[in-house]
């Protein structure tokens with residue numbers, strides 16, 4: 001199922017109406033005590049939570065939204081009425097620790113600026129809640145380790161929201177490679193970037209931890225790891241700033257890097273905040289290749305592949321117009337399943353830690369450094 005934003009809004013609207021039609025739903029017993037649905041507290045009402053994750057949850061059979069944390073009471077009241085969340089389950093950031101006393105909250109979804117993920121994860125674990133945190137996991141390896149430890153100590157699940165690992169076209173590419181269709185993979189190219197505006201928290205190192213590398217370059221890094229199933233042993237990069245217009249006083253504008261994997265696979269990737277750069281990856285093997293472009297968008301992904309010889313081989317051209325469910329719904333389904341059935345998430349804290357350790361190393365090769373909290 002590939003939905004345009006308009007179609008998705010219509011379906012999401014129907015879902016919201018369904019929640020509103022049964023106002024008691026948000027107060028019903030939660031996943032922890034028997035409804036079969038995990039109740040999520042949304043922490044941060046920004047672009048990703050309101051635009052993608054919350055509509056995605058509406059389509060999930062085992063997830064629902066039961067609480068909100070926001071610094072803007074008016075916005076929170078509006079969103080709460082849309083999603084059938086009782087006003088008693090709206091919290092300010094100052095009141096965050098009170099989520100401990102709300103049995104309708106099983107898990108938190110953290111969609112705050114990067115450097116805040118660690119603190120809000122650790123406080124959630126201490127409040128007895130499972131945690132789904134947005135990427136990048138944090139802004140330092142130390143914080144990633146503290147997040148993992150806090151969730152372990154509280155016996156709570158921790159998952160990092162690497163949505164592409166729950167997305168059908170990316171999974172199809174992985175399967176073609178695992179099935180040996182490309183023969184021996186030799187090299188990968190990947191890129192993802194965009195032209196950022198002024199006055200964004202993303203260019204403030206204290207809040208972001210770094211530039212486009214931690215924000216969107218991380219999709220390329222993570223993709224090379226799930227496509228190969230290997231961990232890079234060597235990596236090095238170049239970073240630069242071209243636009244001296246105040247946006248990049250604190251973080252890199254662009255970063256290009258190369259990696260080598262244990263089997264010998266080489267990868268070349270790039271990311272930028274200085275130009276539109278639709279995310280893509282290309283995988284070249286001895287028997288064929290895959291081109292996914294776009295690869296990291298919310299909708300409209302497109303896979304092309306050819307393998308088994310140019311004359312009699314196979315050619316695939318798959319726009320994902322019929323692929324579903326929506327990747328954010330898959331992500332919520334998966335985490336809720338882990339919570340309900342005591343499973344380990346496919347992208348646990350350790351997955352976020354690995355990327356953070358690699359980015360720290362990569363930054364050191366080009367004179368950049370990750371911010372700390």
Ligand code: NAD
Nearest residue numbers: 044045046047048049111112113114134135136161163201
């Ligand atoms: P955003 O700026 O739209 O939202 C951030 C939210 O945090 C807002 O509600 C804001 O009010 C709140 N906030 C609380 N304290 C803040 C502070 N001190 N400064 C700024 N905002 C503060 O950002 P976003 O694009 O929604 O990104 C949020 C997180 O989600 C980031 O970690 C980002 O990397 C991640 N993200 C993930 C995806 C994805 O596809 N998985 C896409 C975009 C963003």
